[in-house]
Amino acid sequence: MHKAGFVNIVGNPNVGKSTLMNQLVGERISIATFKAQTTRHRIMGIVNTDDMQIVFSDTPGVLKPNYKLQESMLAFSESALADADVLLYVTDVVENPEKNMDFLEKVQKMTIPVILLINKIDSLTTDLCQSGGPRSSSESRSSRDSSQSRDSSQSRLNAIVEKWHALLPKAEILPISAKNKFGVDMLLKRIKELLPESPAYFDKDQLTDKPARFFVSEIIREKILLYYDKEIPYSVEVSVESFQETEKSIHIRAIIYVERDSQKGIIIGHQGVALKKVGAESRKALEKFFGKSIFLETYVKVDKDWRSSKRELDHFGYNPD
Numbered sequence: 001m002h003k004a005g006f007v008n009i010v011g012n013p014n015v016g017k018s019t020l021m022n023q024l025v026g027e028r029i030s031i032a033t034f035k036a037q038t039t040r041h042r043i044m045g046i047v048n049t050d051d052m053q054i055v056f057s058d059t060p061g062v063l064k065p066n067y068k069l070q071e072s073m074l075a076f077s078e079s080a081l082a083d084a085d086v087l088l089y090v091t092d093v094v095e096n097p098e099k100n101m102d103f104l105e106k107v108q109k110m111t112i113p114v115i116l117l118i119n120k121i122d123s124l125t126t127d128l129c130q131s132g133g134p135r136s137s138s139e140s141r142s143s144r145d146s147s148q149s150r151d152s153s154q155s156r157l158n159a160i161v162e163k164w165h166a167l168l169p170k171a172e173i174l175p176i177s178a179k180n181k182f183g184v185d186m187l188l189k190r191i192k193e194l195l196p197e198s199p200a201y202f203d204k205d206q207l208t209d210k211p212a213r214f215f216v217s218e219i220i221r222e223k224i225l226l227y228y229d230k231e232i233p234y235s236v237e238v239s240v241e242s243f244q245e246t247e248k249s250i251h252i253r254a255i256i257y258v259e260r261d262s263q264k265g266i267i268i269g270h271q272g273v274a275l276k277k278v279g280a281e282s283r284k285a286l287e288k289f290f291g292k293s294i295f296l297e298t299y300v301k302v303d304k305d306w307r308s309s310k311r312e313l314d315h316f317g318y319n320p321d
Contacts, residue, residue, distance in 0.1 A: 004053040004198040005085030007191055010077055010107070012099055013061025014038075015092045016119040020178040021045055021058040024188060028289070029208055030058045030218075038225060040069070041317065042076040044209040046202055053200040054191060057084075062103045069307040072318040081106055086113050086194050088187075089171065092120040093156070097163045104167065113194045114171040115187070116164055122177040124153040213240040214317075215289060220254055220282045220298070224267070227278060232266055235259045237306060237316050249293040252286070257303040264300050275300065 009017045018030035018039055025045035032038065039060045047054040059080045060073035081087065089107055091097070098104075107114060161173050172190070176183035202209070217238035225233040235258055242253035256275075258264050268275045279298045286294040306312040313319070 001197055002051050002053075002199060003192070003195040004055070004200050005195040006055045006057065006083055006201075007086045007088060007195075008057040008059065008080035008084040009088045009090060010059050010080050010103075011061065011090035012095060013063060015061070015090045015095060016178045017061070017090050018058055020088075020090060020117070020119065020176070020184070021056055023178055023181055023184045024054075024056055025207075027207060038222075040073055041210075041214075042080060046206055046208060048200070048204045048206075052192060052195065053202065053204070054195065055201055062100045064100070067308045068310060068313055069318060072313055077103070078106070081110065084110075084112055085196055086115065086191055088115050088117055089168070090117045090119055091164065093118060093124055093160055094120075097160075097167055108168060114168060115190065116168055116171040116173045117183075117187070118157070118160055118164065118173065118175045119178050121157060121175045122180050122182065124156055212245075212290070213243050216240045216243065216252055216254060216286060219285045219289065220256070220278065223278045223281045223285070224256070227274070227281075228266065232258075232263055235263055235307070236267070237303075239316065245292075249295060250286075250290060251295045253297045254299070256298060256300045257306060258300065259302070259304055259306060261302055264302055267300050 009021055011017050016032075018032040021030045021043070022028050022032065022045075025047055027045065029045040030039055030043050039058055041060070043058045045056045045058070047056065057080055059077045062074065062077050063070060065071040065074050087107065087110060157175060161175070164171075164173060174183055174187055174190075176187065178184065217240055220238045221233075221236060224236050224238075228236075237257045239255045239257065240252060241255055242251070244251040256267060256278075258267060266274070267278075269277075275298060279296055282298070283294045283296045286296065303312060306316070
């Protein structure tokens, strides 16, 4: 008997979907930052064993689109509802359960197994993410205060679970901390139980559906998300013009596109310092990712209003079809 299926991860922005994806796959497939709307594409990560293949999909955070790029991002998320064998709906301990009800209503109507994951429970208290064990004498002295804190945190978590159970009564609910990997093994075990019998969909040595160039552009974009403020990271797209690989090294030429001349100046920085920092940090991450020496050239170009141009979005791979 061989099991295989698509396990798609959806939810609102900044709830930890990409961090969870990376933990489940065991590889850094999706970029994960503290900023919302980090993920723009639907990214597959494939876990293989002799008798099983799990095809995970990370998707952009659900939001009401303000321009065509966000329309494409929402289409990626909605497409994940159409082909899932198991759906993972990720929320966290501070999110309003009624946020983006239009999308949630579509989840309510699904007939496949839905697992609702309440992420970031470590932000309530570390006690909820730690297994019980013998305490030292110093720990015992504060056990009463710790117990009271744990009870309060558990009460808050119970209230969150109740709210979500009312909205998604058919869903299984599992509190997790993706960052600390709490509950992830339990989740993986449950996913394996729910998968249908099926032959593998991809070769057993395949890790993802994306080409190497995609991960180059994502790693560079991640550094831009980390090092620039306000609107700049969201106005940026990265395209790999050249990817030449040898046995020991890879030579990459990448173009960073922005929408305005003023944004180009900010990306480059005074005397090119900012762009050099992005290039240096990207090169380090790429060498770790590919396990080879990386020679990276980065350039900045202006492509006005690319986020609102269907032609440009198709060129950058934002067509959900």
